[in-house]
Amino acid sequence: MSILKIARMGHPVLLRRAAEVEDPTDPEIRRLIMDMAETMLDAGGLGLAAPQVHVPLRLFVWRNGDEVAALINPQIELLGPAESSGWEGCLSIPGLRGSVPRADRVAFRGLDVQGEAVEGEAEGMLARVMQHENDHLDGVLYPMRMTDFSLFGFNEELARAAARESHQ
Template sequence: MSILPIVITGEPVLHRIAAPVTEFNDELRVLVADMFETMDAAPGVGLAAPQVGRDLRLFVYGWTDEQGVEHRGVAANPTLWIASLPIADLDDDEDAEGCLSAPGLRFPTRRSQRAVLQAQDQHGTAYEVRAEGWLARIFQHEYDHLDGVLYVDRLEDPHAYAAHKIIKKRKWGKPGLAWTPGVDDIDA
């Protein structure tokens, strides 16, 4: 296994719809293992294949809830259903998200509190997960990556303005930028 470089906003693979996974083979299983190692090293709670420069509808997730239950898995070719979005004001802490492809930024993002994920694991076996709260948020965030959407694209003002100003100041938004967890000194 190895830690992979994570591409930063502006890399074309992050901003387009990813291709379906068609082969569930050893190469895919190695990629999944590398993605888990990269996610854990970052540290993060999810990582999509486009974030490591791969044009695939694939993400991994790993998060331990307040009861100590570990939610960890692989989602290839996922479908995601969500409940309606809340209309209440966003809480700067409770609704805050970050993204490994926009490292160091955290802003409140409107997400549904419930989601149903249907996907395949790294062996091609189909499964379904019903999620609430933070796990539902993780699924929505990672699923967005597969459709070429970053969480900063979903921000509402004044947070959208602030995020885009920071992206411009850091000279992101162009191809060829990446960072590697454990190698680069970056605050993800």
């Protein structure tokens, strides 16, 4: 397995719609998924989409407890009107965080690493991670989803501001 180079905001691969994975059982796709999992864990991320490692294909990985799960050719459907704003960071936008509105629940379907159909529902943080990673497959970065740029900043500055507020 290998640690892959992560594309940063400004690289064109992050702004394009990714292509469908034609053969999910291709050994190269399996190797890519393993490398993406290792890269995500090494970087301390919760999820990682293939375009973030310069591969314009529709797949992403995420932390699922102590395991790493993958979804190939995902389809994400927002469930219900309930939506919450939450802080997000991104391995492609290092050092920054922003408050992003997202659906509280999603339904998902796609293929797993063996090429088998999977589907289910996710809520809370997992729903947020899936929406964030799926956005990468459509060329969308989380700042494009933000509605209040006063809630966007460098991690250190946001932490300092929060510490000041808690001491007042």
